[in-house]
Amino acid sequence: MSASRRAGRLSPAPENFLPDQLLEDISAKGLNASRREFMRKSFAVASASLAAGSAFAASDHPAPDGDRVILQPNAHATRLGNPVAHTPYGMPSKHEANLQRRESPGLTRKRESSISFTPLQGLFGIITPSGLHFERHHAGWHDIDPREHRLMINGLVSSAKVYTMADLMRLPPVSRMHFIECGANSAMDWGSPAVPSVQYTHGMLSCCEFTGVPLSLLLEDCGIDKSKAQWLLAEGDDGASLTRSIPIDRALDDAIVAWGMNGEMLRPENGYPLRLVVPGLQGVCWVKWLRRIEVGDAPFATREETTQYIDLMPNGLQRQYTVIQECKSVITSPSGGQRLLNKGFFNISGLAWSGRGKITRVDVSVDAGRNWKTARLESPVLPKCLTRFNLDWEWDGKPYILQSRATDENGHVQPKIAELRAVRGRRSVYHNNAIQSWQVSAAGEVMNVQIS
Amino acid sequence: MYKSPERFPLSLTRLMSAVMLFAACGSAHAEKFTGVGRTATPREIAAWDVDVRPDFQGLPRGAGSVAQGEKIWAARCASCHGDFAELPSVFPPLVGGTTRADIERGRVAGLAAASENSKTTMMKLATLSTLFDYIRRAMPFDAPKSLKVDEVYAVTAFMLSLADLVPADFVLSDKNIADVQRRLPNRDGNTAAHGMLDIRAKPDVNGKDCMRDCPVDTNSLLLLPSSVNGLNGNLADQNRPYGSIRGIETRRNP
Numbered sequence: 001m002s003a004s005r006r007a008g009r010l011s012p013a014p015e016n017f018l019p020d021q022l023l024e025d026i027s028a029k030g031l032n033a034s035r036r037e038f039m040r041k042s043f044a045v046a047s048a049s050l051a052a053g054s055a056f057a058a059s060d061h062p063a064p065d066g067d068r069v070i071l072q073p074n075a076h077a078t079r080l081g082n083p084v085a086h087t088p089y090g091m092p093s094k095h096e097a098n099l100q101r102r103e104s105p106g107l108t109r110k111r112e113s114s115i116s117f118t119p120l121q122g123l124f125g126i127i128t129p130s131g132l133h134f135e136r137h138h139a140g141w142h143d144i145d146p147r148e149h150r151l152m153i154n155g156l157v158s159s160a161k162v163y164t165m166a167d168l169m170r171l172p173p174v175s176r177m178h179f180i181e182c183g184a185n186s187a188m189d190w191g192s193p194a195v196p197s198v199q200y201t202h203g204m205l206s207c208c209e210f211t212g213v214p215l216s217l218l219l220e221d222c223g224i225d226k227s228k229a230q231w232l233l234a235e236g237d238d239g240a241s242l243t244r245s246i247p248i249d250r251a252l253d254d255a256i257v258a259w260g261m262n263g264e265m266l267r268p269e270n271g272y273p274l275r276l277v278v279p280g281l282q283g284v285c286w287v288k289w290l291r292r293i294e295v296g297d298a299p300f301a302t303r304e305e306t307t308q309y310i311d312l313m314p315n316g317l318q319r320q321y322t323v324i325q326e327c328k329s330v331i332t333s334p335s336g337g338q339r340l341l342n343k344g345f346f347n348i349s350g351l352a353w354s355g356r357g358k359i360t361r362v363d364v365s366v367d368a369g370r371n372w373k374t375a376r377l378e379s380p381v382l383p384k385c386l387t388r389f390n391l392d393w394e395w396d397g398k399p400y401i402l403q404s405r406a407t408d409e410n411g412h413v414q415p416k417i418a419e420l421r422a423v424r425g426r427r428s429v430y431h432n433n434a435i436q437s438w439q440v441s442a443a444g445e446v447m448n449v450q451i452s
Numbered sequence: 453m454y455k456s457p458e459r460f461p462l463s464l465t466r467l468m469s470a471v472m473l474f475a476a477c478g479s480a481h482a483e484k485f486t487g488v489g490r491t492a493t494p495r496e497i498a499a500w501d502v503d504v505r506p507d508f509q510g511l512p513r514g515a516g517s518v519a520q521g522e523k524i525w526a527a528r529c530a531s532c533h534g535d536f537a538e539l540p541s542v543f544p545p546l547v548g549g550t551t552r553a554d555i556e557r558g559r560v561a562g563l564a565a566a567s568e569n570s571k572t573t574m575m576k577l578a579t580l581s582t583l584f585d586y587i588r589r590a591m592p593f594d595a596p597k598s599l600k601v602d603e604v605y606a607v608t609a610f611m612l613s614l615a616d617l618v619p620a621d622f623v624l625s626d627k628n629i630a631d632v633q634r635r636l637p638n639r640d641g642n643t644a645a646h647g648m649l650d651i652r653a654k655p656d657v658n659g660k661d662c663m664r665d666c667p668v669d670t671n672s673l674l675l676l677p678s679s680v681n682g683l684n685g686n687l688a689d690q691n692r693p694y695g696s697i698r699g700i701e702t703r704r705n706p
Contacts, residue, residue: 098689098699105683109542110593121691121699139596152492152500160492167488193676196684196702221485233503240590241597243503247649280651292500301506301579303586310576310642316564318576318641322648326655334697336676337687341696356651363663368670372663405659413659418672423657429568431648435659439675445700450674 092129098122101132104188104200112140115182117203120332120351125378126177126386128206130262135269136182136204136283138304139239144289146265146273149237151218151257155295158223165259165273171213174256176279179207179353179386181325183282183309186432189417193448197337201436201448202330205351207386210277211260215293216252224295233300234276237291243302244285245321246278254279254384257290279384280355281323282430284309314425325355327414328433329362329389329406340444343397348375349390354408358382361407362389368401368437368451369416375404383409395440401451402438418452502588506579508630515625516606518613524603525610528592537614538572546573547614554637555617563641574615578642580633584608 062068092099101116108114116135118128135141146165154160182204188194195201219229232251236242246255256277259265266272271288278285284304299305299321311319329352334340348366352359358381363372375389389404406414417434424431439449504510526535533539537546549572554560560575577583588604590596599607609624617635618624624632633639647653660666682702684690691699 095694096692098691098693100690102685102690113593119690139590139593152496154492154497154501160497161489162492162496163489170488171485192674194680196676196680197687197690197699199690200684221489235500235503239593239596243585243589250651253651294501294503296505298505298507300503301582302503303582303590306579306582306642307573307576311646312563312566312571314564316559316561316641317643318563318578318638319644319646319648320578320642321644322646324648324651326648337700337702338691338697339700341698346696361661363661369668370666372666405661407661412655413661415657415659418669419659420657427566427568448676450672452669452672 096122099132101135102199104195107188113138115184115204117199118206120198120203120205120330121335121338123332124388126207126351126380126388127262128208130208130264130267130270133206133208133261133267133270134182134204137238137269138242141269142238142289143268144237144273149273149289149291151274151290152292153218153222153295154292155233156225156229156297157219157295158225161222163218168213168218168257168274169259171217173211173213173260175209175211175260176254176256176277177207177209177380177382177385178277178279179205179325179384180277180283180286181205181328181353181355183284183322183325183430186434186436187429189434189448189450190421190428190432191426193450195336196448198330198332198335198436201336202332204283205353205386207353208261209263210256210258211263212256212258212274212277215255215257215276218257218293219252219295222295228297229295230297231299233292233294233296233302234285234287234290235292235294236271236287237289241291242284242287242304243300244287244304245299245302246276246281246285247321247323250278250281250323278323280325280357282309282325282355285323309430311424311428311430314427322431325353326431326433327354327356327359327406327408327412328352329359329404329414330436331364331402331404331438334402334440334446335438336446336448338446340395340440340446342444343395346393346395347390348393348402348404349388350404352377352387352389352404352406353385354406354410354412355384356412357384357409359387359406360409362387363405363407364389364391365403365405366393366400369403369405369435372405395444397442397444399442400440401449402440402446403435405435416452417450502585504581504585504588506581508581508626508633511581511584511626511629512601513626514601514605515623515627516602516604516609517623518606518609518618518620520603521606521608521610521613524599524607528595528599529607532593537611540569544569544571544573547611548572549575550615550637552616555635558636558638558640560638560641563638574611575638576641577636578638578640580608580629580636583611584629 099119099122103116118132118134149165151163185204186201229248232246234244234246258277259274274290276287276290311322331350333349352362362375364375365372375391378388381387414435420434437449437451439447532542533546538548549562550560563575587607605624609622612618613620647656686703687699688701
């Protein structure tokens with residue numbers, strides 16, 4: 001590779017690679033250990049990137065007389081391709097194989113009771129492809145025969161009923177797009193930055209179009225006793241028979257008993273053939289393989305809301321039934337573990353969501369939260385649904401810290417991590433909706449950092 | 453094919469709509485979706501409706517001793533949870549970290565300082581029904597629902613004895629489980645007084661929408677420690693291999 005090909009691709013000069021404010025602070029207060037590490041890493045990476053630059057440059061930059069892929073006929077343009085129905089159920093291009101659900105090491109010891117994360121760093125728009133929807137199982141997943149599946153509704157109803165899938169699919173359906181976020185999303189970063197990329201910091205997040213029958217319609221069909229009903233119990237048909245209490249106002253508002261996801265049936269990992277969709281509530285409430293709903297006058301204190309999915313406060317009290325996912329956002333591109341190969345124009349893009357309604361605004365900062373610009377919201381903007389935002393950015397090869405901050409229609413503003421810790425301490429697990437910071441080094445390397 | 457309503461006089465169409473509306477409202481729920489679903493039988497409800505609430509609604513009759521529970525524990529539970537329900541290596545530990553003072557007070561003092569990994573189920577547990585219900589529906593991990601009701605009582609009794617809540621010769625039953633509930637170390641340790649249950653409530657933490665010259669504490673900067681480099685695999689292989697944004701090689705310095 002010639003030197004001219006490389007020109008302009010990377011910033012070769014590691015000097016002046018700290019933001020002015022950070023430089024001022026360092027000269028005023030001296031270097032603490034973490035800043036020393038930051039500088040050392042930034043410098044080392046800047047040098048390493050130069051050396052590594054040649055490995056992937058070949059096809060992006062043309063020879064002087066033109067681009068090889070234009071000047072020479074491509075094989076695929078000069079012969080027949082594959083026939084129709086070659087792959088009866090279509091698969092992504094082989095060139096996209098890097099974007100997969102992945103586990104994070106050390107979280108769990110049993111893969112049947114574990115998590116795989118959605119690769120948010122590579123997704124566009126707001127819809128999560130069905131095969132990339134994150135997984136969280138408590139006793140593994142099965143591929144249940146829909147002919148053998150039943151939904152029972154009992155408890156405070158005038159008539160306890162059993163529905164087959166055929167029964168449910170005869171009823172008038174709704175199709176709505178909603179996000180689902182595990183209550184433990186971003187849990188690993190409560191104390192300090194712990195995982196390298198947005199797949200692991202925020203990848204217990206997906207968003208699909210769900211099709212099903214409104215839960216309220218089924219409850220009416222069974223004659224729910226509205227004068228007494230306060231809570232529902234939703235129960236799954238997995239080994240754990242996972243149960244979770246759902247407050248009645250959420251159940252009667254916009255909850256769906258869903259069989260469809262992105263136009264097809266639910267995937268087995270996501271509850272095939274039937275799951276509860278409870279918009280805005282943490283993922284564990286969206287009971288998969290849904291087999292029973294019991295109407296009650298009090299919460300049920302199941303394991304997943306009594307010893308798990310509770311929030312330990314600094315005084316030792318545990319918050320129970322913390323169901324709502326608060327206003328939150330994250331920049332997905334560029335994001336942690338990525339590298340900008342060249343200076344110049346980039347589109348900062350990310351996702352925002354709120355369990356309490358629509359996103360109304362997303363602000364983006366490139367200077368660690370000192371100054372903010374309001375980003376574009378891409379359509380559609382829907383309640384309790386992911387909203388895609390983007391903002392134009394010229395990267396001049398200097399270090400920056402990128403952040404996004406969402407506001408929802410209730411005026412709730414996504415907080416800084418220090419603001420969360422001031423109330424809930426550092427030992428919390430669930431409901432981390434802090435502003436995410438991505439540090440871009442002079443070498444273009446993006447790192448998960450925290451700054452308030 | 454769809455028939456035009458013009459076949460009917462307008463007034464008749466309206467009358468029919470009104471009758472149908474009246475039927476939908478008047479008959480509450482029953483006949484709105486004719487032929488959809490059926491009444492559940494008592495046996496069906498009994499087979500699936502096994503949940504137990506904190507007030508012990510739903511608790512089945514039965515009994516099991518600590519000694520019986522110890523035997524079942526050794527055979528079915530200890531490989532994951534340890535002989536004394538203390539093992540932290542497969543699942544979080546179940547028993548430990550509670551004191552006599554906690555039993556008196558109804559709050560586990562150790563929770564205020566415990567790290568996530570040192571918290572045990574018995575420290576967190578506010579409702580004994582939860583433990584019984586979960587063992588019955590979901591345990592053992594590799595053979596859920598294989599324990600008989602009396603065996604669930606026995607395993608629960610053994611765990612309670614490990615936590616010094618009941619004596620070694622105790623027999624737990626539907627008659628005395630409420631008495632043990634009154635001794636649970638963290639029985640008063642939960643609260644639902646927070647903003648994350650009611651959708652109209654306010655979050656407990658709200659950010660500020662400052663736009664210019666906002667305060668930033670540069671001393672608060674925390675970096676991803678270099679020790680995690682490569683733990684999540686090679687990030688270069690987790691991003692597209694083309695374009696101006698790539699994944700970093702994270703196995704560069706093993």
